[in-house]
Amino acid sequence: MSLRMRVRRSVVTAVACALLAGASMSCTGGSAPAEGRATDLLDGRDWAHFAGAKPTPSGVRITRLDRRITRQDGSGGQPNPPVNLRGPHLVFRGDIRIEARLRHTDGTDAYLHLYGETPVVYDEWRRERRGVRIGVAGGRLRFDRWDGDSDRPALTRTFGKGFGDEVRLAVEVRGDRLVLEADGNVVGTVPGRNVFGHGRIWFGADAGGGGEGWTLGGLRAMPLGRGRMSVRDAPGLKVPRSTDALRDLAADLQRPIRLGTALAAGPLLTDGAYRRTAGEEFSMLTPENDFKAQFVQPRRGVFAFEEGDTLVDFADANGMQVHAHTLVWFEALPSWMRAEMTHEDRRRVMTEHIRAVAGHFRGKVAEWDVVNEPMSDEDEDYTNGNRGVRPHLWFDAMGEQYMDIAFRTAREADPQAVLYLNEYGVEEDGPRWDALYALLIRLKKRGVPIDGVGFQNHEYAADDRTDPEAFRRKVRALAALGLKARVSEMDVLVGEGEEDAQARQFAGKLTVCREEPNCTSFSTWGFTDGYGSTADIRNYPPSPGNALPWDAEYEAKPTYWALRDALGRSVDGAGL
Template structure:
């Protein structure tokens, strides 16, 4: 390196730190006040002068068929990240009303939601009740804790609990009570993020203090999680090339809040390669509306704010769906379902009025199989269709238009790219909607290619986009991912579908269903270790596949 003055060297290092999103001044060298960070975006939490009050939301993730109920406790994705080196101690002062159980999570790796299942990675949970002190430790090898130890304790209303990494052990203590377990490397990545939870229906508890201290030559520092502006995109990025194509075309991807907050590489790809963000899971009903009178916009707000900071358009997914509904919603009486559905649409679309440019108002209205009365797909049978028949679609679009008159409203469906009964059924449905004056602006072609030998014919896709245009409807490529049978075949499929969209002026955007196989929705369900899919443009290590080059070449050709 050329000789630099001390001032220049300091400036150079500071710029590198900013670009890498990896450096932030420590609150103090050997001690850090973690409540000094941002706790205003935690689901169920209210930050105030006396600390952070925690209200239990009972968040759960149901399976696609509506069964199950995997716990989904809140994570402070926008709050302080503790950077650690060596041994350290975290002390929490908890004010817990009689009968309440308080839970505090320390995550060495942020849990990830993979298409409606939550992968628990390395972390621990401290639980305090009147009679018990518990330490559960996850090592990333199972959804269940690798270790779960409980010790009897008589805890006062206000108690300070301490967890330490100490010479290969994790030690939890409160007063004279002590629980010690071997450390499976929970914090070996060098950072800690925090979560809190309470039991729904019990009184709120308060996190009155939270601080970290370095031990025995270790170190602690705090940075606020970076979810704001990233460096400007390079000119050969997908979004840069798309802006210079024959007509500017938004290039998008489904994105998730957890890796945006916890993975610097993912965040950089998201901001530099894409000009549109689809909310992958955060705004599905079960995530945004966990209780009858409870909405949780924290993760959706993170995505929308990130998009605004990086000049990205937001496509909201999804207001009404036969799947991804919370258990309470599934159990609503038939007579009350129209009210519940329309209230949900108005509340969610209204919350994001002016910030979400377009919505999947109704997702996958057709049945998965060709089992309709005419030998083709009929309407998918689910709680909304059962209560209102086809008119549930009309009512959902009407409510969305009233909530945000400027947002573009889409119906989103899979398997309609090719000629056949599924396309015929979709075209007939949207034609009926237009005849009835339903305010539908366009159709999303999901464009999933999930099996070897499957493919999308660009010419047929172009024909379908043109057919919709004759009805006055736009189209978009909404969720494309391509089975990785070979890198070259995958690249050809991505490029062919993008080319079809570019060639039709009423195709308004091209979006992949994810960015990288590291967080792809086709990962094997509930798999430990993770068995990722191979359907996305970037691989598990965030390396470009041939598909990225093929997409770039297609955009360059369109710009000539």
């Protein structure tokens, strides 16, 4: 920066500070700190794996995704903007400056996100941690800051008006203050509240309003004064391995089975212990959320495959198979998919979604949950002619045949994949299992290309505990129909002092799976309580559950050792 430019910037800053002081806002005065060398964060960096983004010669094009997470009943709509997990992030000490150029010409609201801590997406719920968002909405500069104690911003401010189609933004981190600039002018200073206290910044971008998107024409960062900064790319996906993990014990069985778990892309790229444990211990992964409709097709015809691609790439790098979850479900749907439409349109939406998603991952995944949770929770649906099948938008449009259509469409889209129906609460005897078994007979008679059934084995209360021998009878009943079986999503929530009971449940189901020839895999619904779906989200931040084999600090619990024992015993109880 030339001396003339430094003087000009100092004068602008001083004038702006005087104006802001009259508005009871803090601002820095005096000359700007000396700047270090700027580092370009676009050129040569990975933005191709960022959902909704497309690198172009003029910058990174950001498509409006409108990605949101709804509640189980379809209400709400928690914003779920993407994070560039596989792109650059900053590690710094002291003061730094980040500059961005935003171009938007069709009424799009353009936002840049700076995450001090990346968000955590649990099972269909997003925990916002510390970070800020700055952008242009309706011609004004908007700033939001999240402090990690709520889904909503702790601070929201707007500045100026009449910003044009191209805006040059800057954020300076000066101690615990954030100085905001637009087009070379300081427009505000806000308290940072230690939002970047860990000395890291990850980047995200989002679009709102009525337009289709905007272009990030430039992004660079530099240290200020005595500050220090480095730019880090995402870690490699391949994990160094030993040969004594759960997956190795399962592979060494006389009839090998796959040991699997549900994974999320966020911690996979930001938490080294999570990444190492996942790649070391498991030979199959299930995407916890990243293949579900509201994540992968948030707007009709607009797809966000990037997080799912990351999970597939991780599996490929570590010799794992992917059990893809899920193509057709009544939950986790984007709002447009829930909208009123004719039965024919509903059928078209379902089949188009299957063809697009299964087609994108064709040949990259081993298995699909084609239909998820088709059985009803309501007693009346077992006596009113529904034959136990849950009434929902797909059933209303196509009847029970929605499943026939879904499986046939999936088979056409990905001919080599093994196709599953996935259900909970059918491990024990009762009308729910009876109705599912009758449904499977009907599907087989109609020639539906179903290959197997996943038993979720979610056990959240004492009444959910099931005898492994009851489960064995279900697995054998499927074998008589020529169907495979798998434990698909097991977790066991227990009270204090009940870890041994948890261990027995896990080990008992795994023992059945290794002993029954048609049981192909055993998967847990996550593996560490730190990211488990049983976290208590009534608190913020949520307190972890205790339903998984590792605790939140990655200490193996008795359940882990019980799983190892279950893989180390032969059918008759003798050592292998």
